[in-house]
Amino acid sequence: MQTFTSVSILRAAVREHRQKGRTVAFVPTMGNLHEGHLELVRRAKDMADRVVVSIFVNPMQFGANEDLSRYPRTPKEDTAMLVAEGVHHLFLPSVEEMYPGGLEQQVRVSVPGISNILCGAERPGHFDGVATVVSKLFNMVDPDIAVFGQKDFQQLAIIRQLTRDLNFPIRIEGVETARAGDGLALSSRNGYLSQEQRAKAPALYATLCSTRDAIANGQRDYPALEQAAREALAHAGFQPGYYEIRDAGTLAKPDAECGEIVILASATMGNTRLIDNVTLVLP
Ligand code: PAF
Secondary structure, eight states, X not given: OEEEOOHHHHHHHHHHHHHTXXXXXXXXXXSOOOHHHHHHHHHHHHHOSXXXXXXXXXXXXSOTTSSTTTSOOOHHHHHHHHHHTTOSEEEOOOHHHHOTTXXXXXXXXXXXXXXXXXXXXXXXXXXXXXXXXXXHHHHHHOOSEEEEETTSHHHHHHHHHHHHHTTOOOEXXXXXXXXXXXXXBOOGGGGGSOHHHHHHTTHHHHHHHHHHHHHHTTOOOHHHHHHHHHHHHHHTTOEEEEEEEEETTTOSOOOTTOOEEEEEEEEEETTEEEEEEEEEEOO
8 A cells, every 4th residue: 555645645645546547436534434434435446446545634624622632543554454455545735735725724615515414413514524634635646436334424515516516536335334233333533422321322323223113104293203312312321313214315304205214312421522314204
């Protein structure tokens, strides 16, 4: 695996693949890799001749009182995992390489409509930071395919929209959420949980599944289901954030035409904010 810290050297390597007619898949990450990331990498390997992974803890997507400074950084372990998976190139830029003019002067990409709801309402500016860095990475890596996890359902919707609206010739692939045996969605932030909190945390996925089962069994009083779920989460030791049943295509409240719903939740255990979602195709 070749590791690049400079955009120009990365570009030259990808250009060479293109000249040789090879396809390139890209997996952007913030590192502290786990099995969920490795699933994205495996999917990328199945779909293209060469795989580029980036690791960049993007300061622009963290709010002032969020966990930027304590976000886990494990470059050695991450590199070893990527080598074991047969990744071809790792892009590991510094903040200066990504934002040479500083964050304040950086042009920003903002996806209207869906960036300020759900996670965006709880984390103002977060999705502008994500949309900006993903657009920059797309321009730097120039892949044919980019692979993202469905755990960040809203992020994936935003990336699909920016790809369409900014005419990136990139196919976006969403990969199903990787879970621990007890159902907890894999996330770098799970590492912040104490043993006791970790034991309680699967209640988030269990609650989402029971809402999904209730809808599958014909219940359609969505506000009542959302309220019951918030209470169940509080009972399980979470501080519930949002808990919303939405149209999976638009993230709007579902109307009579809706063919697939997504149930999305954020909930905080101690100081650790977790998110998860499940989908259901309606009959
Ligand atoms: O999902 C993530 O890890 C990040 O939001 C991403 C897409 C790598 C952008 O920084």
